[in-house]
Amino acid sequence: QVQLVESGGGLVQAGGSLRLSCAASERTFNKYAIGWFRQAPGKERESVSFIDLVGRSSSYVDPVKGRFTISRDNAKNTVYLQMNSLKPEDTAVYYCAARLGYGLGAPDEYRYWGQGTQVTVSS
Numbered sequence: 001q002v003q004l005v006e007s008g009g010g011l012v013q014a015g016g017s018l019r020l021s022c023a024a025s026e027r028t029f030n031k032y033a034i035g036w037f038r039q040a041p042g043k044e045r046e047s048v049s050f051i052d053l054v055g056r057s058s059s060y061v062d063p064v065k066g067r068f069t070i071s072r073d074n075a076k077n078t079v080y081l082q083m084n085s086l087k088p089e090d091t092a093v094y095y096c097a098a099r100l101g102y103g104l105g106a107p108d109e110y111r112y113w114g115q116g117t118q119v120t121v122s123s
Contacts, residue, residue, distance in 0.1 A: 002026035002098050002112050009094060009117030012086055018119060020081040022096030029077040033099045035110045036081045038092035050104040051079060059104055086121045093118050
C-alpha cells in the first residue's frame with residue numbers, strides 16, 4: 001500500500017506562489033495516478049488536479065486552470081503542484097491521493113491519502 005506525504009504548504013500573500021510536493025514510499029509509484037484535493041474550513045473536500053501514471057494526461061478543475069500545474073517525477077516518487085497567482089479562496093488543507101491503475105479515474109477511486117498540508121493565502 002502506497003504511503004503519501006505532502007509538503008510545501010505555508011502562508012503566502014495573494015498573487016504569490018507555492019509548490020506542493022507529494023512524496024511516496026512505494027517503489028511501484030509509477031503504477032498510481034495521483035490527485036490533489038483540498039478542503040477549506042466548513043466546506044466539503046473538492047478535487048483540484050489529477051495526473052496519470054507517467055504524466056502524459058492531466059486535468060484541472062476550472063477555478064485553478066491556468067494558475068496551477070501538476071507534474072510528476074517517477075524517479076523521485078514525487079508529484080508536484082505548482083500554484084501561481086494564488087487567491088484567498090485557495091486557502092485550504094491540500095491532500096494528495098493515489099489511485100492504482102491507468103487513466104485518471106473518478107475522484108472517489110483515489111483510496112490512499114496523505115495527511116495534508118495547509119495553504120493559507122492572505123489578501
